[in-house]
Amino acid sequence: MRFLGRGELPREVGVLAVIAFVVALGFGVVAPAIPLFARDFGVGTTAVGLAVSAFAFFRFVSAFSGGTLVERFGERLVLTAGLLIVALTTGAAGLAGNFPLFLALRAAGGVGSAMFTVSALSLLLRVAPPSHRGRAAATWQGGFILGGIAGPAAGGLLAELSPRLPFFLYAGFLVVAGAVAVAMLRTAPTAVDPGGSPVQTGPDLDAGPVALRTALRSRVYIAALVANLGVGWVLFGVRNSLVPLYVTEELGRTVAWAGAGLLVGSLAQAVGLLRSGRLVDTWGRRPSLILGSSIATGSLALLVLPPAIGAFLVSMALFGLAASLLGSAPAALVGDISPARGGRVVAVFQMAADLGAVAGPLIAGWLTDVASYQVAFAATAAVLGVGLLTALALPPEKRSASRPTQSS
Template identity: 75%
Template sequence: MPRRPRSAAGAPAMPREVRVLAVVAFVVALGFGIVAPAIPLFARSYGVGTTAVGLAVSAFAFFRFVSAFAGGSLVERFGERTVLAAGLLVVAVTTGAAGLATSFPLFLALRAAGGLGSAMFTVSALSLLLRVAPATHRGRASATYQGGFILGGIAGPAAGGFLTEASPRLPFLVYAVTLLVAGAVALVRLRAVPPPAGAAAPGSPDPASSPAAGPAADAAATGLAAALRSRAYLAALVANLGVGWVLFGVRNSLVPLYAVEELGRTAAWAGAGLLAGSVAQALGLLRAGRLVDTWGRRPSLVLGAALATASLAVLVLPPATWAFLGSMAAFGLAASLLASAPASIVGDVDPARGGRTVAVFQMAADAGAIAGPLVAGWLADAVSYQAAFAASTGVLALGLLAALAVPRGVPSRPAVG
């Protein structure tokens, strides 16, 4: 197995794969941001109703969720690099074809198939990131990777709006090209990293099925079962559920409506709130990763969960524009810690080729992103926006309780090796 690069001081240096994965993440998020404004408009062009338009948006996320575990199994069998490139190819082909679809059922089927490829990419990329990054740098590696997504997500929608005005099909074709570029970068710049000693080589049978399987092979085969017995891993799952619920769900679906209907502001103010959160998260990532690596996983997770819970609780109070903007910015800072600490914990708990361990972690966020808008939207209609935000605050509070339940020092600040 190739030796890890080391800095001049002898400490492990950040592997090249981390920077490559950050570039790939930026390109993928850029393309996704480009196509996002076009999806509802393009779906509407088939003459379907609002419910069908919503189905076109959620089909991608749903099939990404249900296929994530299978993606983790593929990672353990064939290796991260292969599954990552294949996933990007699947999304590229299905997205390009969706832009040329002549009927709504075909468009919907292609969007759903794209979710399968997205699960393959997401699970394999995070699995590779956590495996190649030294324990002393996992927080910074996670922050660097998430930074690529955030920057791409900020830049993409602006370009997508202009492209959609030219033609609603054009963003799909541009997104397909960006995915092919990302896949090419991954194949050329990512090295095939062999599994750790005792883990199965890509394409080999499950080590648990081998008559000669020893303790190391058994540990590799039962990585998920062992992780589920870890309070640290369970805390990471609950925290990621909250991130998906609020950051990828409620923030995008409910917050713009809250700004317009409850605060009485224009859509520009809603955009300002979302932008404040994104900028705060991007700035927070500059320090959050180092904090996770030097201060420790548990205290960083507790701080992030506490700040996230408090920031959303502000929206349960009577509506005020200043409180709204402050809440969005504070949640962005919390999200920077929750993008680094839980992922680092997953890498600590299962540092081998833990595709299924990473897949379940990703599924927690996807489950939150699917359930959050539905539950919060129903509460906003049936009761009030404050009730919807109170329920979302409760989900984040569960993450805080789970973080507090992690034993002190487990996982602790990693030693430099």
């Protein structure tokens, strides 16, 4: 691998971003078809919800095992295997003749998804030099965001033709992504700084992974976990489950307005990613995390105010900007803690977001039923506020020639 020029990233980061785009594009294509396909089996609404949540639940419970596989077999093998598992189970799900089989295949797909996500993030943080980890994380997240924006529109149209068709298309996308991984992620690079010399940070890059119990004693790692929990709670949970209902029932608007709000948030996040990674690398992890957590908390606090469509759109845009920082700073912190093969340290970090995605909709939905939307949003803002407090509790960063560093 050639040395980095100023402002450049390792080739592997670009490859992982392309794979992320293809995966997110395919997932966006299949997402609208899942409830429609499940309905074709004659099941009720609860079973439809189970078909959606089974993937996320098994992704969560298998992530730690995925981290163990990364430590034992390496990122590239686990990444490729994970993509192929999701491809096979998705394609087979499109051929399923009964609901139990469809549900089992969706659950197995969650296992493959966990393998892919943990191994990809572990590889990303290992190959990126410390001075560019924020930009590497932002580039990777950008692939997911762009794919996530483009996929659902095409998926809705394809599902109208046949609810099985998106499953086959998604499986094809995943095979392409797996082929890209095999062809372009061959060597085990060493992170280098922009000046061309190898970077040494903490543990030796060729040493074994950092023990999870060691990472859990670090305030830096705890702050990253809490921040990622908040991101999963809102970005992958409450925003997708509660926001559409809030718009139609509380604001009295059509579902199109809910879609507009989600689109505004995604576009703001995509724009923010253009600068957030550089801020994390140059301004520092701690101030970037504090800024992102502050904006995120304030954005949800807006929804505690009396319902107004303008406040809703502003809230979605602000959270999108915050998510661009919260998608870069916590990941960079994890890379600083475990610059060697991440494995279980990265897996638990990913599990924090998945836990938020599972718990957020359940808790916020229950609070809405027993109290109000405003109480649910206040609780969500409180979760993000805890992330802000853990960020404020981090020690000041010690600037070095290559990167900001923090003690535990």
